[in-house]
Amino acid sequence: MKVMNDVPSLYVASATERSIGKTALCLGLALLFKEHGLKVGYFKPLGWHTETKEGKPIDSDTVLMKETLRLEEPLDTLTPVLLEYHYLDQYSPEDSKDLLDKISRAYEEVSANKDIVVVEALHEPCLGASLNLSAAKLAKTFSSQILLLSSTHQDRAVDEILSESACISREGSKCCGAIFSRVRDHIERRIKERMVPTLERYGIHVWGVIPESTVLTAPTVKEIVGVLGGEVLCGEDYLSNQVEHYLVGAMTHEAAIRYFRRAKRKAVVTGGDRPDIALAALETDTSAVILTGNLYPNVRVLAKAEEKGVPVILVPYDTYTTVNKVRDVTGRITVGDVKRINEAKRIVSEHVQWKGLLEALGIKI
Template sequence: MTEQSIYIISTKKMAGKSVIATSLALKAKELGKRVGYFKPIGFGSTMNVEGKVTDEDVESIREILGLREEINLLCPIILEKDEFLDEFADVDSQKYVKMVMESYEAVSRDKDVMLIEGAGTLSTGSFLNLSVSKLAADFSSKILLVAKFEDDSVVDEIIQARDYLAGYNIQLFGVLLNRIPADRMLRANCIIKPYLEKHHIRVLGVIPEDRVLSSLTVREIYESVGGKVLAGEDGMDKIVQTFLVGAMTMESAIKYFRKASNKIVITGGDRTDLILAALETRSSAVILTGNLYPSVKILPRADELAIPIILVPYDTFTTLQLAQKIIGKIKPRDKKRIEIAKRLIEENVKWDDILN
């Protein structure tokens, strides 16, 4: 019988649920507990060695935690990112409810603690009668809400989530305010946290943004977007913290680019002026979209400055989406990021209240 079932949810994507789940699981293992992980609904983002589309986060967490269960048990339902209803249109949702419950029963067997990761938002899965509220009741889970703190509206999001769950007789166990910029930590602790507590919401953690966790290298982005490195290969390990889209005049671009450090500029290969501006303002890399090759004078300068020039076949929007989707993710072999994530939990979260 599982002693603890913790359902980690968010109101928005990219809140940091996977990192929180991984960190809490590692902490529980350190305490000598038998730990399991489950994600009822995932999004197809990678293809495994067997040629099956899987959720990349689940693959990573499975390896980090050394779990033996098959990936299709850890994450029984996979949705396409944007269009997924066709596959489920003529199927009784009870089939999927049964699949999820049987998978959960299998992976939770002989576990002391189960970490369950919700999909993108509270509503994901409702079309299959697999909403957070239903599953939390079925799993007898306590709900831990992870909220990325960007501004004061996070309070509205959290209160609304609490009230939504209460409508299904599900109590919100607590909240983690996550990925807080250094200059917002004081406000998070002195204004946001007390305000939530005044509304009888437990704040179990106030977690700062960590530069290493939120940064990427050019190489990691290249591995995500693919394409071809045309020049500047010596700079593939440079840090990237922001993405800028180049679609303006040369004068505006220089001002725009100078304000940002550790940046990747995404633009068309036919915009020689913007590419040169990106190089001269010491960008970390330049991604050229639409398979448009740049002027020959670009490549020697990129080699000289060790600024990678990466050519991709996609449009600007698709390229930006592919690049941003890996922000804040932890890979199994990335020991440094794994240790940082665990330390952030140990130092900023009441993990003993959550795990005991």
């Protein structure tokens, strides 16, 4: 089914399974496009059933985009197909035509009267191939150009981007370039001096190298509590504190003070039977104290934490289990999270050649 609306669209996909930051990029681009007078649509043809609202499965990224961009279309139009973890139990290759028709009708509605549509892939371009609904195939249906995002900062990222670009071309779609995201200071120079020129030689333009932003990546105490299922003993007004480091306290009070001073905006994990460690943490830049083993702390700890504005969280796990549960938690942009929404817009504005991207799509502002 050929989409009739001749609206430029940018299809943002991850270059690898490990790549992170796709939704933040889509949001930042869409906000900038809208700010400069363009009528912007958003579409995620395949989504994940990440949560349930009013008895209906929804994709949380789609909810974020709908609310932030103030889109009129209903959620099931913005994301017409929601996949479960075992999606081959939901659909088979025989369903492909019906699913494509459903997606195409939804895209027609989303793109109507728009200047540009930002299309977000489920993840890397190959996902959905078993249903004949890979990003490369869908991009051809929408006449979209695919932008690849990589947060892999090793040399293999070049090969991964080239491989995905070749796959996109074989499907008859076009890769308009790539962006590197979450780049740490120590690797930025190598990406710009080695990896970018190599990709350019193969005709892959790199539109931006986005540095890591702890505003986006560092989880809040509230997000950590959600993962641990812990009890907030005090400091409920400070659950928006962000956590950039995790430190384990299992030493003397004097050694703990020196140790804790090394890191700012940290969560300190220790036993509830170690009030000396908790109090030492509270004398330094600490975002939260996590007490393990369901051991309630000394009242002095809670009083000091209240004074400092530091949440104290009680969890049933041992220290090792607790650290393993939280170490890979990253921040997520959610509806109404003004700080992170503004940060997504800022980093795209400052580190992505977004006006050049528009020109590549045939749009001048």
